[in-house]
Amino acid sequence: MKRISMPSFVSMLALATGLFSSPSFAQQSPLTRxxxxDSVDIxxxxxWRVATRTQVVEFEEARKEMLDQAGVRPKVKPHEAVTFQAVRSMxxxxxTLGVTVMPGEASQSEVVGLSGQRIQQLVGVFEQQFRTVLASAGGSDVVFSRPALAPIGGKTAIAYSVAFRTPDGVVRSGVKYHVYMRNATVVMSTTAADTVPKSLRDAATAALRTVQLAER
Structure with missing residues (x-):
């Protein structure tokens, strides 16, 4: 199996929530694909208010500034990644829901065969670099759950939850899914303040269930 490198820190979505506003909560709206x-549809x-290209660029610039400040150099170049973001409010x-698509690093068959120890090692790298970046920005209290394989979009992902305190003292938490395919590495996440209503968490979970992933 090829070495799986650190993905971009799309999990730092606390920066993104101020970049675009969101409509009020509503029930039973039709879905838009x-x-x-070519690898991901949702x-x-x-x-959900989907970020414009300009807003995504602003987020990417803010994220790069955080990485530079922390001295972290991700292997994936900005032009090699595609970022999608959306926010839902009540x-x-x-x-916030985020999807980042990067070059493929491993196949689904390789991921399914990973041992629990290897999965823990991989996520341990992500956790250490997340801690470094967050601490550099003034955040703290990072907690990662034990990772495990989980189904999403008809594929098998490495999944875990993350909680952390932002520089302004807000505790945020969410889930992350790393899906490795021959043609793409896809990282999907949700994040929100711990005080958000359960209905918003449920809406984000339902949205992730609509993801369609294609390995080629």
């Missing part, structure tokens, strides 16, 4: 790349209701509360 968003074609992220269906979202109109209650009053003053909101949850």
């Amino acid at each position: 968003h074609h992220v790349t 269906d979202l209701s109109d209650d 009053g003053s509360a909101s949850i």
Whole structure:
């Protein structure tokens, strides 16, 4: 199996929530399919506000500044990644959904064969670099759950939850899925303040269930 490198820190979505506003919460809206790349599609209701290209660029610039400040040099170049972001709100509360698509690093068959120890080692690298970047920005209290293989989009992902305290003292948490395919590495995440209503968490979970992934 090829060495799986660190993905871009799309999990630092606390930076992104201020980049675009969101509509108020609503029920039972029709779904719109968003074609992220040839490898990824996701269906979202109109209650989700999808970031424009300009807003994504602003987020990428903010993320690069954080990485540079922390002295972290990801192997994936900006032009090699595609980022998709959306936010859903309920009053003053909101949850962010992110998808980053990068070059393929391993096949699904290789991932399915990973041992629990190897999965822990991989996520341990992500955790250490996440801690480095967050600490450099003034954040703290990082907690990663024990990772495990989990199904998503008809594929098998390395999944785990993350919680952390932002520089302004807000505790945020969410889930992350790393899907490795021959043609793409896809990292999907949700993040929100711990105080958000359960209905927003449920909406994000439902949105992730619509993801369609294609390995070629």
